[in-house]
Amino acid sequence: MEKTWYLKRINIFQGMSEAEMKQLDGITHMKHYDKKSLIYLPGDVSDQVYLLKEGRVKISKISEDGREITLVILEPGEIFGESSIVSNDQTRSSVAEALENAYLCIISRRDFEEFIHKKPELALSITKLMGFRRRQIETMLEDLVFRGVHERIALLLLRLADRHGKVVGDKKLIDISLTHYDYANLIGSTRETTTACLNDFKREGLIEFQKRKVVILNERGLKERAKYED
Incomplete structure (x- = not known):
């Protein structure tokens, strides 16, 4: 099945010619x-x-004491697994797990390296993407050091709503x-503490639960x- 239509939806591949897209489709x-x-x-x-076509994928790290720390949840249209190749690492340093049933387009390291070698602007786009993700991780680490659990949970819900949210009337569903x-x-916490914080927000009328999804009732609060800070 030709995948060109899907590959065109991925930001870092936009602007490429039809011939280049067909070449990418072929590898x-x-x-x-x-x-x-x-x-x-x-x-x-x-x-x-x-390249994530359908579903969601979670990227996480395992700490020295064995705890899992989730770095990002990826949406369809996003690329992952590229950082260790661009940085010339031979092995993975993170965990990638399908949060839902997922379809992935896969490119071998050799084919990917040959392709971006011919497209320096693509290599630049990937470098910028890696820089953006690195800043996200740095922000998360700063939150772990300087913010309490209630602040971290509230920030997380707001960020998830921006990334995965759907407006439903005057509410916002984190879908x-x-x-x-x-x-x-x-947020780098325990399940028990996290549950207590979420229940606090529910009692305060800030959120409600719909099965395993959170609905934001009071975004300002x-x-x-x-x-x-906006």
Whole structure:
């Protein structure tokens, strides 16, 4: 099945010619991953780049004491697995897991390197993307050091709403199913503490739960809890 129509939706590939898109289509193959399937682990050989077609993928790190820290949740149209290749690392340093049933377009390391060698502007776009993600991680680490758990949870909900939110009347649904354990991993806390904070926000009328999804009822109040600055 031709994948050109999908590849055109990926930001870093926009602006390429039809011939270049067909070349890219020719070096990718599609693979399905079931929900909760592991795509790669730390120490795995870094020999592929992934383009997310459908579903969501979680990228996380394992700390020295064995705790999982979620770095980002990726949406369709995003690329991942490219950083270790661009930085010339031979093995993975993070975990990639399918949060939902996912379809990925996969490119081998060799084909990817040859392709970006011919497209220096693509290499620049990937470098900028890596820089943006690095700044996101730095911000998250600063939050861990300087913010309390209630602030971190409030900030996380606001960021998830920006990235995955849907407006429903005067409310905003975070349209992604996460457990309290997932939320804890996203803010570097325990499940018990995270659950207590979420329940506090519910009692305060800031949020409500719809199964494993959070609905923001009072965005202004949540921003006050987060000490959020526009």
